[in-house]
Amino acid sequence: MNAPAPIQQKQTTTWEMYRSIVGIGAFCALLIVTVFQATEGRIADNKARFLSNAVAQVLPAARSTVEVALDSNGALVAATAPANLPVFLGYGENGELVGAVITAQGMGYADNITVLYSYSFDLEAIVGFKVLESKETPGLGDKVEIEPHFLANFEALDARLGGDGTALLNAIVTVKQGEKTEPWQLDGITGATITSDAIGVILNRGSGYWLPALERDARDFQPPQASEE
């Protein structure tokens, strides 16, 4: 009685392995590059439109904006290339300076939160706020985007500079919901404590960095060519 012959499996050669992996890699790379090229312009347009709409929301008086940056001496200059966290000066219909829009970022509960807020030179206060990017918990952390009492903080959140103009007179801080007593305090959100605290930290840090230079240089800044909103 003969034993059954063992099943012979075809041996894969090294060449076949190389051929398949390199071939699939090349096919995938080609596809990704093609789709990237096809969508690149549209994505850039969408991002620019999204940012432009956000700027218009937080500084509705602005009819044109100029992106600015700080040079190596800390002086305000026109930005030569779009920044990851751009800062804009906003100009009204007659070319008058109506405010600044600052993008800032910091750690929230789940991930980095990126916000956009506007600063009024007349009021020396933060007068507009919008979350650009956030992965905070739906229903809890994301209340900072919609909760009316929290958004009311930004009707005029005090951001005056101290006497020497190098730092905020009062640090912007978040307090417990209902315990706001000072104009530089953010009335927090119960149930979104970490996120609302994070917004306070982000605004304080962003303002502390940008407002001294903006207050010192923005009024005398000569916009090269303002972009229409």
Added chain:
Amino acid sequence: MALKQVSSTDEFIKGLWRDNPVFIQVLGMCPALAVSNTAINALAMGAATTFVLVMAGLSVSLLRNFIPREARIVSYICIIATFVTCVDYAIMAISIELHRALGAFIALIVVNCLILGRAEAFASKNKPGRAMLDGLGMGVGFTVALFFIGVVREVLGSGTLFGVDLFADGFQTWTVMVLPSGGFFAMAIWLLLVNWIRQRQAEAEKQDGERAREATS
């Protein structure tokens, strides 16, 4: 010929109910629980997953004789990741707001075991047409399941459907339903319902069989 037509239709239909990826196979739970907090997010994630399922199924099927057995997993993952990247770009090109809402979960489609599972179990053993039908059926079944979960969570958790308020101002929303734990609750409700229906169907079929046997004896 007629038999082949019925069989192809079955490839599509099976993903909707009999082998539904979420309610029956319980696959792809990460996006099913994480992105189903609103109905529109559930539909968008379902559509993106369906596209990847169909295109990955087509590609794996076309290349099934070209990919050695030893290199199949790395090849499938590479193909799936490519189509996920394409979907990511496409969604950004369509709407930045939608891309923001779906967050990191688009990228996580790569590790959705449903897609790798269909590539390995079906597409690598079948012709391209059938692989695409299988992917489409599974994708639609996945989308429908996510939508059902999303509706329950959005209605109870936010009091809205597609962002439209459904209740009077006094309605107290169940915030827990839009949190991750709400995904498990909604999932459990649907699993109970689906299994109850399937049990009733099985019992009805059993009784029909017994009646038929009695009639013939």
